[in-house]
Amino acid sequence: MADSTSARAAVLAQIRKRLTESSIPASTDAELAAEYQRIPRSYSRGAAADADHLLHLFTERLVDYDAEVVRATSDGVAQAIAGLLAAASERRAMVPEGFPSEWLPQGVEILRDQDANGEQLGHEALDGIKTVITTVSAGIAQTGTIILEHSAGQGRRALTLVPDRHICVVRTSQVVESVPEGVERIRAQATQPITFISGPSATSDIEMTRIRGVHGPRFLGVVLVEQA
Amino acid sequence: MSVRVGKTATAPAFPIAAGGALEDSQLRRNVKHATEVIRAKRGRVVEEAADWEQLRQAGHDIKAHTLRHLDQYLQQFEANCERAGGKVHWARDADEANSIILGLLRGYQATEVIKVKTMTSDEIGLNRALEAAKIEPVETDLADMIIQLGADEPSHIVVPALHKNRAEIREIFLDKMGLDHLGTEATDLTDAARHYLREKFLRVEIGLSGANFAIADTGGVCVVESEGNGRMCLTLPDVLITLVGIEKVIPGFQDLEVYLQTLPRSATGERMNPYNSIWTGVHAGDGPQHFHVVLLDNGRTEMLANDLERETLDCIRCGACLNACPVYRETGGHAYGSIYSGPIGAILSPQLQSMEHSRSLPYASSLCGACYEVCPVKINIPELLIHLRGKVVRTDQSTLAGALNPESLAMKFASRAFQSTSVYVAAQRLARLGQAPFVRKGMIGPLPGMFGGWTKFRDLKAIPKHSFRDWWKDHEKARQKSGGAGPVRSATNASDASRRAASSETKEGASHG
Numbered sequence: 152m153a154d155s156t157s158a159r160a161a162v163l164a165q166i167r168k169r170l171t172e173s174s175i176p177a178s179t180d181a182e183l184a185a186e187y188q189r190i191p192r193s194y195s196r197g198a199a200a201d202a203d204h205l206l207h208l209f210t211e212r213l214v215d216y217d218a219e220v221v222r223a224t225s226d227g228v229a230q231a232i233a234g235l236l237a238a239a240s241e242r243r244a245m246v247p248e249g250f251p252s253e254w255l256p257q258g259v260e261i262l263r264d265q266d267a268n269g270e271q272l273g274h275e276a277l278d279g280i281k282t283v284i285t286t287v288s289a290g291i292a293q294t295g296t297i298i299l300e301h302s303a304g305q306g307r308r309a310l311t312l313v314p315d316r317h318i319c320v321v322r323t324s325q326v327v328e329s330v331p332e333g334v335e336r337i338r339a340q341a342t343q344p345i346t347f348i349s350g351p352s353a354t355s356d357i358e359m360t361r362i363r364g365v366h367g368p369r370f371l372g373v374v375l376v377e378q379a
Numbered sequence: 380m381s382v383r384v385g386k387t388a389t390a391p392a393f394p395i396a397a398g399g400a401l402e403d404s405q406l407r408r409n410v411k412h413a414t415e416v417i418r419a420k421r422g423r424v425v426e427e428a429a430d431w432e433q434l435r436q437a438g439h440d441i442k443a444h445t446l447r448h449l450d451q452y453l454q455q456f457e458a459n460c461e462r463a464g465g466k467v468h469w470a471r472d473a474d475e476a477n478s479i480i481l482g483l484l485r486g487y488q489a490t491e492v493i494k495v496k497t498m499t500s501d502e503i504g505l506n507r508a509l510e511a512a513k514i515e516p517v518e519t520d521l522a523d524m525i526i527q528l529g530a531d532e533p534s535h536i537v538v539p540a541l542h543k544n545r546a547e548i549r550e551i552f553l554d555k556m557g558l559d560h561l562g563t564e565a566t567d568l569t570d571a572a573r574h575y576l577r578e579k580f581l582r583v584e585i586g587l588s589g590a591n592f593a594i595a596d597t598g599g600v601c602v603v604e605s606e607g608n609g610r611m612c613l614t615l616p617d618v619l620i621t622l623v624g625i626e627k628v629i630p631g632f633q634d635l636e637v638y639l640q641t642l643p644r645s646a647t648g649e650r651m652n653p654y655n656s657i658w659t660g661v662h663a664g665d666g667p668q669h670f671h672v673v674l675l676d677n678g679r680t681e682m683l684a685n686d687l688e689r690e691t692l693d694c695i696r697c698g699a700c701l702n703a704c705p706v707y708r709e710t711g712g713h714a715y716g717s718i719y720s721g722p723i724g725a726i727l728s729p730q731l732q733s734m735e736h737s738r739s740l741p742y743a744s745s746l747c748g749a750c751y752e753v754c755p756v757k758i759n760i761p762e763l764l765i766h767l768r769g770k771v772v773r774t775d776q777s778t779l780a781g782a783l784n785p786e787s788l789a790m791k792f793a794s795r796a797f798q799s800t801s802v803y804v805a806a807q808r809l810a811r812l813g814q815a816p817f818v819r820k821g822m823i824g825p826l827p828g829m830f831g832g833w834t835k836f837r838d839l840k841a842i843p844k845h846s847f848r849d850w851w852k853d854h855e856k857a858r859q860k861s862g863g864a865g866p867v868r869s870a871t872n873a874s875d876a877s878r879r880a881a882s883s884e885t886k887e888g889a890s891h892g
């Protein structure tokens with residue numbers, strides 16, 4: 152194997168050398184931070200849009216990228232989920248630890264990410280599961296995006312990837328207008344695994360046209376619940 | 380140090396390769412159609428973003444700041460990534476990166492790896508190195524699969540198989556996936572890909588990826604994708620190796636708020652692509668438990684010494700400049716002889732290799748400025764192209780063989796001719812005589828030798844018998860003879876002519892934009 156330690160020193164030295172040739176001096180951490188703070192950011196951080204407009208936009212943008220959206224009151228979530236499952240003739244669903252029990256649909260077999268030995272399901276077992284139901288960390292209206300930080304109620308990353316159908320519950324208070332606001336919402340958990348999801352899996356590789364459904368879930372259902 | 384960029388060292392010069400491409404009418408139709416679709420989509424979603432110009436500016440400023448302190452930000456990234464359980468390796472050039480990756484793979488006893496689209500791995504020729512070591516690289520991006528199965532070369536930095544249409548892709552799949560039957564709808568093709576790769580995703584234990592962003596303040600890595608093959612490669616294997624060009628580092632997690640708006644809109648014309656994955660080191664119980672980052676220089680540091688050249692490293696590989704470029708839209712990507720094609724390829728490929736290869740690429744542009752207009756990080760590509768043309772000419776003239784080559788001599792003569800009226804007039808007269816055997820109905824047909832490039836794919840208008848300069852001189856003489864009546868008319872004529880010339884230039888420019 153190549154000696155990565157001397158390569159490291161060489162690359163760093165080369166960078167310094169070339170920057171010095173361009174009259175750019177090395178700076179202290181404080182100077183670096185100050186220069187970073189001075190970068191002008193005059194783009195929009197999202198206006199205080201009224202709630203109705205925000206939810207309308209979020210719904211419209213989700214639907215535009217082939218997600219299915221249903222609205223529910225806080226005590227109608229279980230029923231809304233049951234409706235989405237019934238429409239797909241699905242009687243079983245994977246639900247990660249930490250998903251609110253009052254949202255669990257009736258008459259549906261709830262599967263857990265655990266095998267007989269108490270271990271996480273293997274990839275093959277997971278591949279046998281068609282539907283997963285999760286919460287989310289935030290929703291971005293302008294882009295029709297939901298954000299997962301794979302905490303309680305959302306499961307490890309593979310759970311929302313291998314099954315073909317992903318149903319998620321988004322509380323209206325989690326919906327923000329813009330990407331900067333969405334990034335702000337998850338910033339405290341920035342080192343968690345994070346996934347931005349905007350519609351079902353798709354590709355633009357064939358004649359530059361967005362075609363739904365390749366390797367990720369081909370169905371994305373969103374239950375939008377009016378609740379803080 | 381041996382910097383390599385794909386197969387550029389042995390690729391034919393742009394004018395020669397472009398000739399082949401221009402003769403392939405199916406390829407031209409495919410490229411034209413695909414780039415038209417993407418430009419229209421991009422136009423719509425860019426219009427939607429009222430603060431687009433501010434986002435571009437911020438994207439530019441953040442990159443400019445980062446590159447001025449690249450050593451510091453790389454070390455920050457390294458420290459944070461390793462604190463979170465990742466291991467960072469450094470590679471000076473392509474060979475070093477390949478050997479680090481091979482070493483790791485041998486350590487894990489790999490026979491197969493699943494790969495998610497990384498141009499950087501094409502740059503270092505990783506697949507060839509893996510195959511030579513009997514490790515099978517499995518490309519999982521739909522377009523990369525099409526290229527790999529069809530033993531083809533990428534022609535676009537975002538949509539590598541853009542030169543293939545649906546029917547051609549179907550043929551490749553039918554042939555290489557061992558299928559008896561395959562429908563003709565686009566979804567039939569995506570279903571086939573899903574089925575073909577699923578087994579590999581579930582089984583192969585090592586993943587290989589590139590990165591869109593390496594985040595200094597968290598040590599995290601971000602991959603932007605559509606199909607979910609990225610998530611599969613980043614999540615299901617036990618080992619993940621990520622190859623990152625050193626220019627991919629950004630200072631903060633917060634900076635994603637800019638690039639996650641500009642990149643998808645510029646790349647595929649979407650408000651947001653289906654999936655962005657961000658992970659930091661190793662996460663217990665979630666995803667790969669062994670994570671390696673290989674930081675690659677391969678000629679990048681050479682661009683840091685000059686303010687203009689440094690801008691090249693701002694690029695977030697969105698491909699918008701390719702789609703906007705009137706030259707790329709005619710020739711497609713293969714003519715550039717580099718995996719980095721289009722305007723960004725024309726400035727990046729030669730610079731990565733200290734101007735030793737891809738030297739014809741800075742000339743593969745009409746300098747219309749469309750690339751700059753669309754670039755989400757505001758790289759001044761036209762200015763860089765001119766700057767690099769100067770560099771090519773200067774290095775040529777500094778060697779004896781270069782100084783004596785006919786093109787270089789002609790350029791030197793032209794520069795003298797344009798500086799002196801008498802030499803210019805003489806040259807014009809000479810050219811008028813020289814063109815005589817080639818002129819048919821006022822147009823010049825195919826020319827021999829070094830002039831051939833100008834006339835290979837289009838006819839040139841012949842140099843008129845009477846130049847504007849001749850006409851002006853005659854009229855001035857006539858005016859002095861007739862004393863007065865003439866000048867008003869001729870002045871009007873002259874300004875009409877120049878106005879017509881100016882307006883036809885504007886139209887030309889607009890049709891390129």
Ligand code: SF4
Nearest residue numbers: 694695697698700754
């Ligand atoms: S140069 Fe600009 S437009 Fe071209 S690929 Fe890079 S970021 Fe995109």
